[in-house]
Amino acid sequence: MTSRFNVVVDSVGVASATPDEKQPYAELGLKEDEYERIRDVLGRRPTQSELAMYSIMWSEHCSYKSSKVHLRQFARKNPKTDRLLAGIGENAGVVAVDDEIAVTFKVESHNHPSYVEPKQGAATGVGGIIRDILAMGARPVAVMDSLRFGDADHPDTARVLPGVVDGVGHYGNCVGLPNIGGETVFDPSYQGNPLVNALSVGIMPRRRLQSMQASGVGNAVILLGAKTGRDGIGGVSVLASATFDEDGDADSRPSVQVGDPFTEKLLIESCLELFDAGLVVGIQDLGGAGLTCALSETAAAGDGGMHVDLERVPLRAAGMEPHDILASESQERMLLIVDPAHAETVLKRAHRWGLLATEIGTVTDSGRLVVDYHGQTVVDVPPASLADEGPVYERPIAEPNDRALVAVDRAETLSRPSGDDELRQTVLDMAASPNLCDRTWVTEQYDSSVFGNTVLAAPHDAGVLRLDERTGVGIAISLDGNGRYARLDPYSGAQSALAEAYRNVATTGATPIAVTDCLNFGSPEDPHVMWQFERAVTGIADGCERLGIPVTGGNVSFYNQTGREAVHPTPVIGVLGVIDDVRGRIPVGLGEAGDTIALLGTTAEELSGSEWAWAAHRHLGGVPPKVDLDHEMKLAELLARLASTEQIAAAHDLSEGGLSQALVEAIMRSELGAQVLLPEGVDPFTYLFSESTGRVLIVIPRGQEVAVRGACEQRGVPITPLGVTDSSTDGLHLRDHFDITRDDLAAAWKGRIGAGLGE
Amino acid sequence: MSGVVPEERRDRGTGARVGVVTFPGSLDDRDAARAVRLSGAEPVSLWHDEAALRSVDAVILPGGFSYGDYLRCGAIARFSEVMGLIADAAKSGLPVLGVCNGFQVLCESHLLPGALVRNAHLRYRNRPARMRVETAKTAWTRAYGEGAEVVFPAKHGEGRYVADEATLDELESAGRVVFRYLDNPNGAMRDIAGVCNEAGNVVGLMPHPEHAVEALTGPSTDGLGVVASVLAHLNEGAVR
Amino acid sequence: MARVVVDVMLKPEILDPQGEAVLGALPRIGVNGVSSVRIGRRVELDFDDDATDLERQTRIIADKLLANPVIEDFHISVAAEDAA
Amino acid sequence: MARVVVDVMLKPEILDPQGEAVLGALPRIGVNGVSSVRIGRRVELDFDDDATDLERQTRIIADKLLANPVIEDFHISVAAEDAA
Numbered sequence A: 001m002t003s004r005f006n007v008v009v010d011s012v013g014v015a016s017a018t019p020d021e022k023q024p025y026a027e028l029g030l031k032e033d034e035y036e037r038i039r040d041v042l043g044r045r046p047t048q049s050e051l052a053m054y055s056i057m058w059s060e061h062c063s064y065k066s067s068k069v070h071l072r073q074f075a076r077k078n079p080k081t082d083r084l085l086a087g088i089g090e091n092a093g094v095v096a097v098d099d100e101i102a103v104t105f106k107v108e109s110h111n112h113p114s115y116v117e118p119k120q121g122a123a124t125g126v127g128g129i130i131r132d133i134l135a136m137g138a139r140p141v142a143v144m145d146s147l148r149f150g151d152a153d154h155p156d157t158a159r160v161l162p163g164v165v166d167g168v169g170h171y172g173n174c175v176g177l178p179n180i181g182g183e184t185v186f187d188p189s190y191q192g193n194p195l196v197n198a199l200s201v202g203i204m205p206r207r208r209l210q211s212m213q214a215s216g217v218g219n220a221v222i223l224l225g226a227k228t229g230r231d232g233i234g235g236v237s238v239l240a241s242a243t244f245d246e247d248g249d250a251d252s253r254p255s256v257q258v259g260d261p262f263t264e265k266l267l268i269e270s271c272l273e274l275f276d277a278g279l280v281v282g283i284q285d286l287g288g289a290g291l292t293c294a295l296s297e298t299a300a301a302g303d304g305g306m307h308v309d310l311e312r313v314p315l316r317a318a319g320m321e322p323h324d325i326l327a328s329e330s331q332e333r334m335l336l337i338v339d340p341a342h343a344e345t346v347l348k349r350a351h352r353w354g355l356l357a358t359e360i361g362t363v364t365d366s367g368r369l370v371v372d373y374h375g376q377t378v379v380d381v382p383p384a385s386l387a388d389e390g391p392v393y394e395r396p397i398a399e400p401n402d403r404a405l406v407a408v409d410r411a412e413t414l415s416r417p418s419g420d421d422e423l424r425q426t427v428l429d430m431a432a433s434p435n436l437c438d439r440t441w442v443t444e445q446y447d448s449s450v451f452g453n454t455v456l457a458a459p460h461d462a463g464v465l466r467l468d469e470r471t472g473v474g475i476a477i478s479l480d481g482n483g484r485y486a487r488l489d490p491y492s493g494a495q496s497a498l499a500e501a502y503r504n505v506a507t508t509g510a511t512p513i514a515v516t517d518c519l520n521f522g523s524p525e526d527p528h529v530m531w532q533f534e535r536a537v538t539g540i541a542d543g544c545e546r547l548g549i550p551v552t553g554g555n556v557s558f559y560n561q562t563g564r565e566a567v568h569p570t571p572v573i574g575v576l577g578v579i580d581d582v583r584g585r586i587p588v589g590l591g592e593a594g595d596t597i598a599l600l601g602t603t604a605e606e607l608s609g610s611e612w613a614w615a616a617h618r619h620l621g622g623v624p625p626k627v628d629l630d631h632e633m634k635l636a637e638l639l640a641r642l643a644s645t646e647q648i649a650a651a652h653d654l655s656e657g658g659l660s661q662a663l664v665e666a667i668m669r670s671e672l673g674a675q676v677l678l679p680e681g682v683d684p685f686t687y688l689f690s691e692s693t694g695r696v697l698i699v700i701p702r703g704q705e706v707a708v709r710g711a712c713e714q715r716g717v718p719i720t721p722l723g724v725t726d727s728s729t730d731g732l733h734l735r736d737h738f739d740i741t742r743d744d745l746a747a748a749w750k751g752r753i754g755a756g757l758g759e
Numbered sequence B: 001m002s003g004v005v006p007e008e009r010r011d012r013g014t015g016a017r018v019g020v021v022t023f024p025g026s027l028d029d030r031d032a033a034r035a036v037r038l039s040g041a042e043p044v045s046l047w048h049d050e051a052a053l054r055s056v057d058a059v060i061l062p063g064g065f066s067y068g069d070y071l072r073c074g075a076i077a078r079f080s081e082v083m084g085l086i087a088d089a090a091k092s093g094l095p096v097l098g099v100c101n102g103f104q105v106l107c108e109s110h111l112l113p114g115a116l117v118r119n120a121h122l123r124y125r126n127r128p129a130r131m132r133v134e135t136a137k138t139a140w141t142r143a144y145g146e147g148a149e150v151v152f153p154a155k156h157g158e159g160r161y162v163a164d165e166a167t168l169d170e171l172e173s174a175g176r177v178v179f180r181y182l183d184n185p186n187g188a189m190r191d192i193a194g195v196c197n198e199a200g201n202v203v204g205l206m207p208h209p210e211h212a213v214e215a216l217t218g219p220s221t222d223g224l225g226v227v228a229s230v231l232a233h234l235n236e237g238a239v240r
Numbered sequence C, D: 001m002a003r004v005v006v007d008v009m010l011k012p013e014i015l016d017p018q019g020e021a022v023l024g025a026l027p028r029i030g031v032n033g034v035s036s037v038r039i040g041r042r043v044e045l046d047f048d049d050d051a052t053d054l055e056r057q058t059r060i061i062a063d064k065l066l067a068n069p070v071i072e073d074f075h076i077s078v079a080a081e082d083a084a
């Protein structure tokens, strides 16, 4: 103990004796009625430590108090499936892949920290989601990242983007997980509020599924991993200002955490070893709310009681008080519940990996979470009151009154390129636009091959991983969102994102089975934002019901706004699919010379919310492209079929930028050119740049055209032949309109991101 | 490019035991073991803190971030129990291959000359690296034709090979530059991707042969030649 | 030539994984008496002979470029002329 | 607690791209009089109160662990006791 710590701690005894002491609950973000409820629950004023714990657990971030009433739709509408082994409410959803293997995946946001300190903010976001996956009993096997920044040429983007990419890469690369995909999107709405959503996926034998329950009276509570420091206790430092000496500069405490992927790697290996040895009764990761969350959630989920001796927690910094220790967000820690007979073994095995492991408490049946600090009781609460019984709000909802005006401001009326030269130039301009250009600047900073099971990663439509070398069984995941569509119509915009991720997975030949989502919105206290939120959640829930795939978990991020300006409502959807044999996966590309290029789906005149409207006119208005989920299901079934019968050589989902961009990307992925003849009677501009959903560009091997057409007709999926792949041209040849060489395409498409950053 | 390794050499079960060291923070140890297995030999895992070589016939130090690599890549791994044994055995001819972080460990341990520093462009970069096999006179390259072109994934932030001019000249003239980049991804001096010791039993390189062993997951299958080489070496005796 | 040195260190309360890793490795080389290791950056700036106002200029450089004020502190010192 | 500082710098003949990058960025923030920037590591070691022979121990640490003699030089200095 340093001399600075000579204050009497605010124990339960002290709290009972000083019922009227004023407490800074408002500074900690608690409303008056919330504070009163805490006093009711406890029958006295909370101690400082208790107040810290309630303020954390009842915050929006931990309690989902504004979103809960809406998220219940997911559980209500989720289709029944035997695959779902663990669902919403767990650290991450778990789905069965086959009789032996299960997969767990989840996406989470780390938006605000990534704005303050881009590298470490993004890095710790990746670290956090990996621990969620580990806590389910799975070996994390890949990560993905969905990133949104302000304008590509804005000076602050040059600060934020390289840092975020460095952070995502640094953490994932060092911990040894391949990055298999994601998104990089630019839009001024994210200026000052970048979105950094990280996804991780893990694999486990089904029988290894872990629980977060602190069950078994007398079981030991063990803290594993890094020491506890003053990381991220910004909010709670309010409590400290009263008790710190003059020189204890509470203000300088950072709310920034630094990640240590090396320790995370050791945590992973060590936990997996403990799971396999059957030594773990319960486990919970320490995430945003540190020990507070882990203790209360495990206790609430288990036999109801726990006793902790807080002074046993290994500390990194001197002079930390009980509430600091409870609130610290130090990274790379896990809480284990272990049979006392195994405690010694667990500690030994952890030490072998060079990890700190400390017994800090025991499971009880007292129904109370009791925390002592040097013999004084600083916390004595019913754990469920922290973990499960936080406030729930039904926030006011109001449809924005400019809806009708926005809807009639249609992009279909904007001026379009005239003549073939302008059309040709538009293809190039679009390929060079920040949202469509080559992402290599980002993705080559990520390891994509470690583990040796990555079958597809960027730039393919979905990441594909082999799970079993013997059977070839694997999974595909895609992560997609479209803030502009959701801004125009949050219900259909959310469904669009769902449909796109679903289609991306199907395009690789996999069958979609489960969904995770990250909902990035402005302030829930704004009724318009709440309206957007409600509409988006309903859209996803309805969509998943229709598609027959459950939402297994996700994350809500509110308060993404600068002043009164909220970001575009941005639901980011992750869809997971299974593929029986990854050798049948379908890449992006052009197959072999002489193969047929064809388009599945229907193209309508749908330009509102499109990349073209934005890139060419900075326009956002109208009604976004219609979503037809029944069609998406037929399309997915068709693609899976064509993949398994090897009747398809390559495929690429059409999304932002439409057919034009899909062709450009397919050409850039191959060494061939494309000879394209548009169907008679269509408007070439519309056909190239419309963003109608439900479309996929496919490449059919020679001799399979008839069979493929038959399969399409059988399922009622429209197919339109567009041309052939060709080794005599190397670029895009649009018959009767224009030619673009590979060099010209590459010159437009490559290097744009670096250029925006001033390189 | 594929086919540098004759088919019959690939699957020959030699019964050879190839050790793969796991340091805390090793990442490509499983992949190295897979490459050994696919080449028909038996991978044997070696633990950093155990002074035991388990009668292996050769050793691979895999990629990763040993001990976090926070100070300098490979700086701490060098002091592990198993490295002491490996260093001694290497001096009496044990074939040792260091890939990426493993290469850094070999340089830090002074089993190979030079050092690996931050990429000239200052970023981690992951892309397939085209290289020329400059010499087939090492334990780990004898299955390649001299001058053969191979493609292995390169993925590192600190892979720029540096050494003083005299050392570089010495490496060149003694034929100890083993792999040379055709498209230098990191600013390495003289495009050096890999080097060997005087005896040719210790080889280090930055790009990852163990990630080029299956058409499904790698840019090529050229990496199979590395293990095939050491198996041939073990079968037929030292080349030098 | 005038040399100014900027030392950039992580703020004391910020985790320093590098330092922790080195601390953990010291017993391997037989050193036991060290209680803490922190690793930062040392930046040596050589100014032209006719440059003026070195401290102020260095402060600008450190503030804007060398240190990240969210997690790092820096310290400027004018070093003795380099003899080498 | 006794603090010893080890400064580790790349040898002058080794290219320091990080330093070059900073040098290149200086004009953008309006600084022009700098002719060279080199970036190295500053390592702060805190020894236990009862530790002896600090210089010798530090030399071992620096020699074996903190610096790579192939590319780096180091310099040891015993800093003033930390007041904080």
Ligand SMILES: Nc1ncnc2c1ncn2[C@@H]1O[C@H](COP(=O)(O)OP(=O)(O)O)[C@@H](O)[C@H]1O
Residues within 6 Å of the ligand: A144, A145, A146, A147, A179, A180, A181, A182, A183, A184, A436, A439, A442, A443, A457, A458, A459, A460, A461, A462, A480, A504, A653, A655, A656
């Ligand atoms: N931040 C990122 N991290 C990893 N992969 C990314 C990232 N951004 C884009 N990608 C990858 O680049 C490719 C192109 O992205 P995008 O055009 O958004 O794909 P699509 O529209 O088909 O979903 C995809 O393979 C995607 O996974």
Ligand SMILES: [Mg+2]
Residues within 6 Å of the ligand: A183, A480, A481, A500, A655, A656
């Ligand atoms: Mg997309």
